[in-house]
Amino acid sequence: MSATGVVEAASARGAPAGPWWWSRRRSMVLDVGLAIASAAECAAEGVVFADDARIPPLLGVLLGIVVGSTLVVRRRWPIAVVLIVIAVTPAEMGLLLGVVGLYTLAASEVPRRITAVLAGMAGSGTLIITMIRFQQDIGKGGWDPGLWAVPLVSVTMALGMTAPPVLLGLYVRARRRLVESLRERADGLERELSLLADRAEERAEWARNEERTRIAREMHDVVAHRVSLMVVHAAALQAVALKDPEKASKNAALVGDMGRQALTELRQMLGVLRSEDGQRSGGGAAAPAAPEEKRVPLAAVAVAASAAAQAAGAAAREAEPLDGPRLAELDALVGQSRAAGMTVELSVEGEERRYASRVEQTAYRVVQEALTNVHKHAPGASARVRVAHRADEIAVLVENGPSERGAADAGLPSGGNGLVGMRERVSTLGGGFVSGPTEAGGFRVSAVIPDRTGAEQAESADAPAEELKDVARAKTA
Template sequence: MTSTGDVVEGRAGPPLWWARRRDAVGDVVLGGVSAVECAWEGVGFAHEAGIPAFAGLLFGLAVGATLVLRRRRPIAVVLVGIAVSPAAMGFLLGVVGLYTLATSEVPRRITATLTSMSLAATFVVMYMRTRGDQGASHTLVIVLSVFVAVALTVPPVLLGLYTAARRRLMESLHERADSLERELSLLADRAEERAEWARTEERTRIAREMHDVVAHRVSLMVVHAAALQAIALKDPAKAVKNAALVGDMGRQALTELREMLGVLRAEAPKPVAVTVPVALVGSFDDGPTLAELEALVGQSRAAGMTVELDVRGACAAAYAAEVEQTAYRVVQEALTNCHKHAPGARVVVRLAHREGEVAMQVENGPCDGKAAEPGLPSGGNGLVGMRERVLGLGGVFVSGPTDEGGFKVSAVLPSDRG
């Protein structure tokens, strides 16, 4: 059996109204002691009253045994103790009954009333039994009666009130501890969910970053390699130039990939509360900027693509690093898609600096049917990654085919972030 009175397998639970077996044993023992005491006092009362001793013995046993009911019927036990007080019996019955009454959930007004009745009954009985003593003054008899009445009534009531208050405090503390434990468990579950969400978002961010960094370079390398294969015998000088471009692209891709892997291998910081979208977490200080857009377009031109760069407006102040990098990545991924899906098409890259925002658009015309398909693989995540980047900064992203048969990617980013 547990401390709360639950039944353990193979062992019987507590009997009747008791919460624990030891409570039942204790009350039975107290009832037995009280019955013996009242029986002894009942025999003396029978001699004084001139009734048979056997009747006093049985009466005392019955009165004392009522203490067994103290947890079930505390008011009845106290009333029995008050009723038999004129017979000078039930000392243990009265003391334990008052204590139990004070510890129970009985309304305090009832407790106060019964305590006053017990105090008055004890005083009257003590006064009546001592006033006839020779040599005792009336004042001494009253003082002695008051002292005995208070000593037999007030301490058990105060002890009972203290025990009840302490029990309520402990129950409140246990409830608070249980509540805190549930809250901590809930917080732990939520922290685990946030951590899992953060890991998922971080994996997505890393995959998107690696896609943006590597895919563009590798796409250009494939395009140059195809051109190199076509002109290797016809124009060796141009073939050498294309080979050099392939080497440069490969070195740039390896450099950017090495930098990213270096960040991933760095010691992870201690977990902290997630307060910003994970897609935006990370260092943007070393990322590409809009100032490198001309070089990006030049790489596509070197690969044979017809690209026009149209910049409108002037940047009044430097944009936040994440805005610069996101704008660059959008243009980079859009150009990569043009290499993959629109070989030979004319491409226009537009960049507009406006008040409070920066807009970019990459639009390609219809695909040139004469151009050879580069055969570049597509993971289908380019547009998804661009949309996530732009929306993560609170921008607007639109993509889709044009009326002329081409494709257009447009994005607008707020320029006041950071």
Template sequence: MTTTGAHQDATGDTTRTWLWWGRRRSVALDVGIGLVSAVECAVEGVHFAGRTGSPTALAVVFGLLVGSVLTVRRRWPIAVVLVAVAITPAQMGYLLTVVGLYTLAASDVPRRIIGTLTGMSLVATLVVVYVEMEKDMRDVPREEYVDPGAWFIPTMSIFVAVAMTLPPILFGLYIGARRRLMESLRERADSLEQELSLLADRAEERAEWARTEERTRIAREMHDVVAHRVSLMVVHAAALQAVALKDPQKAVKNAALVGDMGRQALTELREMLGVLRAGAEEERKKAVPLAAVGAAAAAAAAAAAGVGDGAGSASIADVEVLVGQSRQAGMVVEFAVHGEVRVYAPEVEQTAFRVVQEALTNVHKHAAGAKVLVRLAHRDAEVAMQVENGAPDAADGGAHAPDLPSGGNGLVGMRERVLALGGVFVSGPTDAGGFRVSAVLPAK
């Protein structure tokens, strides 16, 4: 026997495929049944030759060939049953008939073909049994003959035909249905496994996206909180350099302010980095989401900055503190509030605060000494804020403008914050040579 390929079984191992058999034990089973059937048909061929007067050797060879047909039952079940029906008049192939009908019913052959072949086998068996029983009744000597009644032969013929035909058919239908059910369950399990794998991949993608978004948010928080403080330090340092020889008392005051702001900036950095480091350890140990780390970092930074409510989150009420810090740095700031002051959602409060903070930081960086107008407008369903500065060359002390580094991410961060809440953000130069930053946030 030669091999024709290979396949994988349920455990994933690669096994040989023998012709139409999937496993070696199937080959052994079918060959064994075929040999038994061939021997049976050969023996029955001897009796057939004795009844008909045919050559015994020819009948035996015929029986061997017919019985061995059972070896191909898995490949051609219809042919096996047809052969069994054809040799029924010769009273041969009982095993061939039973196993062939079982294999036919268990296969994927259409039900109408199964029904047709079952009916053919049933009729053939019924006719043969009926004829043989009548012949046997006629051969009984008259002195020993007992009339069993006209019903006996038909009834027994039907009983024998049904007993040889229906059990293998019913058992084969049950095995075939069970096999198809197992295949369906296996396919469903494979499908579920693929879906779970796909969901896991999507979850990993979403987690990676969330981590990236949260890293961006943390970077934005550090930029907004620390850059503002450091910018004020640079402004005060420039003022200290300008008045150190002319006004020692003012220089001492500015130096004290620079020291306080430096300590506050270091505290903010230490608090934020400490939270990030602790959050990273927790994430490795307990898989804490990075979003919690970012929120904690933002809260710690805001608390270290000395603004916000008891929970440490910045709010619109703290804008006045920002304006006061800029005035201490020498900036001329006009602050105006329109509408009835009220409390908004925490994310709206914090975003409004950060927009004003970053806008003032940009004025310190790019328009030192320019006059600034900060407006807050409380409307029915929204809150608006605007920070506008004049032209830098028209500002007093523009010659002493400090050289502040800029990463170019301030306006981008403000725009992202505002758009994330469904607001509107506009920024750009004014006709007077200054710069304006405007934002409108929904109240909810």
């Protein structure tokens, strides 16, 4: 870096650039004022030098003005100013010029080797001139202070003129570098936290999308299954209304029960949606609006990033259904299909046990949607439901035969999302899903769902927030 590296860095950070090489106008005013004071001092000392050198006083004054005025370029060419100080040392002029020049040289980005050499040359020159002048004064005064007086006075004068400004300049240089490194470190941390905040916001948006998809699947399963059974019972009710009033009454009661169950589940899901929307709108109203075109403070970025990451974790945790169907309700589910006239065989293998709520609900929904598809696309066909409890997973198989009525479809509307929704449910939990026709002309749906607890998912969702906190603590330490 050049001697003007500090000025260039300041200008790059957006500081108002002054004329020529000055970064600010007050720096220019300071240098001009120092140059005027140095020129006046050197002009006065030039008169004494002209008398000793036996040259016209005007020439000595002009030389002093020129030499002292060079202080105005101390920030641009500090080495040149110190060389001029060394050159005019025999003339015994430029006290202010020497002190300010050495300080500027030590505080600039000039390599320390050059600073040490020039400071040593300036100190040596001052030492020699002081020693010569002191001996001359002793000879004129006619007194003998001893051999120790001349070296002591000369060394003291040389160190007093050289060491303080050099040490002060080195201190200012080190402090300036420290401030620059801290500023760069803070800027880097701010960029890093901004990236983490963006990543956390993306995770939060992803979690919200997953939540919307999950709710859409739930509503599809509830509406499609219940309404399909209601349509089947309504058709049966229409067929036997006049022939068998008792059976028609029983079917009507079943239709009413299914309608009430569908409404109850829809109300539960809508209640969850309202509570989530209220929490999000409340959180958004409390957030202050950020002023435009202002640099975001580092602490604000850290808080925003941590809040966004926590929001992502909360959204992911909220995706865990709090109250949903369980595997123990499969008997009731199969009973509803049997009541609709379908022959359903339910077999359970292995030792029954409790799984994570999402695992049990997914297995239940797979069976529910598979039976719904049988009602829609294979009316009159028999179905077989197999549930296998294993050590760390649960397997579900729903298989139906060909329709006994010879109809390819019951005429119920279908959006084509049933199999897609089942595959998404199982894949979200890391399981496997296979569906397709059988050789006998029926259809088979098979799913294997691993048993994973919600604690692991909550831990992975909270990972960005913990990462942000660790980075903030490490960077601010």
